[in-house]
Amino acid sequence: VTVELIDTHCHLDFDRYDEDIEEVLTRAEAAGVRRMMTIGCAQAPGDVDSAIRIARARPERIRATVGVHPHDAEKSDAALLAEVERLASDPLVLAIGEMGLDFYYDNSPREAQREAFRAQIAIARRVKKPIVVHTRAAPEETLEILREEDAPDVGGIIHCFSEDAAFASAALDLGFVASFSGLVTFSKNVDGIRDAAAKQPDHAILVETDAPYLSPHPFRGKRNEPAHVKHTAACIAELRGVSFEELAELTTRNAERILGWAE
Numbered sequence: 001v002t003v004e005l006i007d008t009h010c011h012l013d014f015d016r017y018d019e020d021i022e023e024v025l026t027r028a029e030a031a032g033v034r035r036m037m038t039i040g041c042a043q044a045p046g047d048v049d050s051a052i053r054i055a056r057a058r059p060e061r062i063r064a065t066v067g068v069h070p071h072d073a074e075k076s077d078a079a080l081l082a083e084v085e086r087l088a089s090d091p092l093v094l095a096i097g098e099m100g101l102d103f104y105y106d107n108s109p110r111e112a113q114r115e116a117f118r119a120q121i122a123i124a125r126r127v128k129k130p131i132v133v134h135t136r137a138a139p140e141e142t143l144e145i146l147r148e149e150d151a152p153d154v155g156g157i158i159h160c161f162s163e164d165a166a167f168a169s170a171a172l173d174l175g176f177v178a179s180f181s182g183l184v185t186f187s188k189n190v191d192g193i194r195d196a197a198a199k200q201p202d203h204a205i206l207v208e209t210d211a212p213y214l215s216p217h218p219f220r221g222k223r224n225e226p227a228h229v230k231h232t233a234a235c236i237a238e239l240r241g242v243s244f245e246e247l248a249e250l251t252t253r254n255a256e257r258i259l260g261w262a263e
């Protein structure tokens with residue numbers, strides 16, 4: 001029996017993979033991670049397709065998103081958003097984002113973050129694709145914007161989940177599932193996240209790396225890569241009292257259904 005995992009969130013277009021992307025993909029396959037979704041973080045109209053290009057070269061294994069990260073929200077002018085919308089219809093694009101609010105780093109002014117988030121939800125509703133939400137230190141306002149912009153019409157993923165079970169439940173009420181990263185494997189300040197991972201209903205749980213960031217234990221501090229999602233999955237299986245195989249099967253079926261990625 002082959003155990004398959006899908007890494008629902010990685011950044012393979014980053015230059016940290018320029019030298020060895022083929023080895024990274026080979027190691028992923030060996031770890032059972034045959035498929036992955038690489039996330040677009042556009043900063044200018046010319047790079048909106050950077051994740052799509054990675055997927056286009058390997059359509060049997062990789063899908064993409066297009067979007068503007070909250071860190072770059074102040075760059076999301078009409079021209080950039082128009083290009084996101086144009087490429088959102090590409091058949092290799094399964095979701096729009098990552099988009100959202102990051103009030104921890106505040107790399108872009110909050111008002112720009114709110115505007116870019118709202119504009120991208122509107123795009124997703126027009127192209128009828130789910131969204132990938134990045135939220136940090138802004139739980140209430142994230143839920144409020146999702147509600148106000150009718151994001152439940154498309155649903156999607158709260159990625160790199162870093163809140164607690166109450167937030168996961170409120171997000172799920174709006175049609176948003178939780179994607180857990182290597183954070184759950186850390187030893188400090190993750191009780192709320194681990195509790196959420198334990199309690200999340202079967203149909204609403206995904207796993208991701210957010211590579212190159214957030215390597216799970218025992219690779220913490222090193223460059224992350226999709227193969228490592230198996231450590232996160234193993235940790236969550238233990239928290240939920242199920243086998244690794246069951247957790248892998250569950251999260252893979254969920255990713256296929258939520259992203260519309262049939263084999």
Ligand SMILES: [Zn+2]
Binds near residue numbers: 134
């Ligand atoms: Zn993110």
Ligand SMILES: [Zn+2]
Binds near residue numbers: 009010011210
């Ligand atoms: Zn990301």
